[in-house]
Amino acid sequence: MDYFLDIFLIAIGAALINNFVLYYFVGICPFIGVSRRIDMAVGMGFAVTFVITIAAFLSWTITTFILIPGAPISSFIAGFFISKAEAAHIDLTILSYIVYIFAISSSVQFVEMYVKKFFPVLYKSFGVFLPLITTNCAILFACLVIMSNVAGVENPADAWGLGKALTLAFFGGIGFTIAIVIMSGIREELEFCDIPKSLEGAAISFIVAGILAMAFMGFTGVDSGLKKAMKSKDAALSSKLHILDSESQIPKYLKEAEKIEYLT
């Protein structure tokens, strides 16, 4: 139950609250450049979502099994050359950026070939965007967030599993799609507006993006609110259990348990 709640919160966070474009500013180039027509924006959005998910899968797998200290594959291979204890400390995270960027570009290549061969219709609608995507920061950003949640956590139990990583990536892509589609709709309308000459083009897009970012700020805290709403019933129960196994010398907590909102 906790796991699904976490997944749900990651999804909402990536798509709306901390929208990739409007909060983290990644993927701005296509957001400003490509978003002239709605159908193109939809195509671009889906292409990004598609690639981001695949790249996330690759980067999670590589990070977990090869890069982090004590990762199974790297320590197994190193075990042939040095002692087992030393092999468990092999830290390859310094290579992570290089590995990710190659994972992204190869997945873009792969996706392009695959889609071209097996889904020609799909290729027609978003194939043209695929090569552009390699330098889309949103994808590398998703990989980096996943890395920091796999390799950067102090408590190994908190490290993200594949499910969370894919959720973040997929919904990050959805958030990107939402932003870029809204923006393209507005830009179609902007053609009829009388914009000052010096602000035409990118400048007015930034200002509209600012207003959008302002509107999206309304979502701040929705995740905490949802968590609170969904957890309130479990919280009392679980903290009672906890008190039982840890000596009952602090009885007052039993009463306060419901007020504690954010359990780590």
Add this chain to the structure above:
Amino acid sequence: MEKFKNNYIIQAWLVVFLSLCFGSALAGVQLVLSPKIEANKINETLAKVPELILGKEGVKRLAKEGLSLKINPRIIQIKKNNRIISYKVFQAIEKGKVSGWVIKSSGRGYADKIELLIGLNPSLNKISGLFIIEQKETPGLGNKIANLDFRKQFISKNTNTAIIASKTGATSPNEIDAITGATISSRSVCSIVNTAVKDLRSSLKKNQIKPI
């Protein structure tokens, strides 16, 4: 010859060569810098420990008397809701006696994760200091939790009762003033402190490391 020239590996010799060069460069960087980075990571928390336990005056006194604080970092894992949660705990020892504890803990704030250090007295029933390591709360509102004015309210609060952030001004001893307009951030800090202390108090008391 023609076939030889078109071989992929041969064509990519530059890539392979560059990879080797860059790889060794990175290995060098890693060798030189990684101890420093690790030290930075540890120092970030370790450097705060004396002040959190002894206070500013205490640190000055320590320096004056030429004494030093021995700090034992360790990781404590507890089982809660069928999940293993681990905390980093620093035990400070002065002249062979435990002079206090610092717990590193984190939790959700209004915007993102809040990471903080809690200083506790030797018998773990009073808070001796609070430091916010990382927070991304709303600038101008929630980020005031990192200010001294807010943090010093926690000092010498009793940990037997949960600390509550009050919107209307603290009235009872276990209450603190919430930051105006940022009640959620204030409450988050309280709840992180409460949870961490609650989780660790008994286990720390039970199996203290004998001061050397």
Add this chain to the structure above:
Amino acid sequence: MAQDPTSFERFIQGIIPENPVYRQLLGLCPTLAVTNNMKAAMTMAGAVAFVLFGANIVISLIRNLLKPHLRIVIFTLTIATFVTIVDRFLAAYMYSMSKALGPYIPLIIVNCIIIARCEVCASKQSVITAGADAIGQSIGFGLALASIAGVREILGTGMFFGLRVMPLTWPDWVIMVLPPGAFFTLGLLLGTFNLIESKMAKNKNKG
């Protein structure tokens, strides 16, 4: 090759006429993300300058060996290496800053400025020109970041480089240090830049 700009032209072009942010609209993601205070913006500008300079020099050195279909791979490899170095360096010597900049340092890899300069200049011209180009572009990028970060930090916190410049009664425009403020500032500054430029072009035509 004959018409390719000289080193000096490359250097000058990078600063204003081909300013990476205001004219080419490249590298927007760090431009928006790290400009809520001057210190972070300048660190970012320094990091980008280092990577740009390093990548330009290396690419220029090996420009005669490049194969067209493999060049992007080599660009990416070079850039990613330099970014990793800069990232580790910051973590070792400016730990708090590296924490504050977070993922935006590694994101330099996909910063279009660098790959564009490698493609346009370094892979075609000599080392000295490539170096001059990198320095010019870096200065241009730094100036752009400084202009945005200056506006945002002064309005948003009443401070400049962490020092108070506004009276104490100044009500902080918190929005300026948040995402919407970044968009507004960049949009309006871009408009101002275009306006000044079109006025200058007009004057030139008249004269």
Add this chain to the structure above:
Amino acid sequence: MAEKKQEKKPGQAETSITPHIQVAFSPHFSDYSLTTQKVMMDVLIALIPVTGMAIYYFRLYAIKQILVCLISCLIAEAIFMKMRKKPFSLFDYSAAITGLILGLSLPGPAPWYVGVIGSFVAIGIGKVIFGGLGMNLFNPAMVGRAFVMISFAGVMAASGYIDVKGTVDAVSMATPLNAFKQSGTSTAILDLFLGFTNGSPGEVSALACLLGGIYLCIRKTASWEIPTGVIITVIIIGGLSDFLSPQEGWTLFHHLFSGALLFGAFFIATDPVTSPLTPRGKFIFGAGIGAFVMLLRLFSGYPEGVMFAVLLMNAVTPLINRWVPHKTLGERKKQR
């Protein structure tokens, strides 16, 4: 796009530009005999009960805030229109309405600069930058309000409504939504309905909002679909949340009558320029606002969500216009 711009000479009068706009933007005035001025006059009349209630109840606070916003909106309009070398359009009352709505939606005790900055942002970024009246994509008053709300959250949100030193009783208590969200106390429904509670001057009285709003709908200045959409959605979601997790003392009627819901539904969301063109689109627009309001009220950190909801739905208005009528994306492609 560029050619269109060149057709317009700088000195051209506002009226001669208007027909060009109306083709694109104004089929929402179902009666074409209504001029902009008349429409705006209607809105001003409809705002009388709300303004009256605000002044009666908040006295100096309301008068000060409204005046600050009105005057700075007019000044901003004059300055920005001059900068754009366009005729100064004071007499279409649109700037006045933006100012009035902004003034009514800001908390009374908020300091003067909040109103001034809000007005300049509203007129500048919200309106004139897009070409002035009839071409703005977002509701100007809400753009201004969101800007100051996020900027000066300390003096705006929650605590902004409470003036401890206040001599007027009304402003020394928490707003109903805040009081409930923070400490679980609820306000009597009758007080909410009549307006004897704290809040932004314009939003407190549900009755006044209903009176003005119904006048607008009868005069067909505002389309009835939008407020209906808002209210129906709030009833559905509010009722559902009431049913699923009943909270003591907070019912569906509290959701309906508290906060800026009715004020927003009748006066802010109905802005014809920033809402969809077709009746069905309008209903969806209203429903979207209602849904976002409830989502933000129930879960977000802000006590109220009307402003954000209106901005969000303004943003998707072009998409509603495009997808709601009869055309879908696929069909459009075939037409080409």
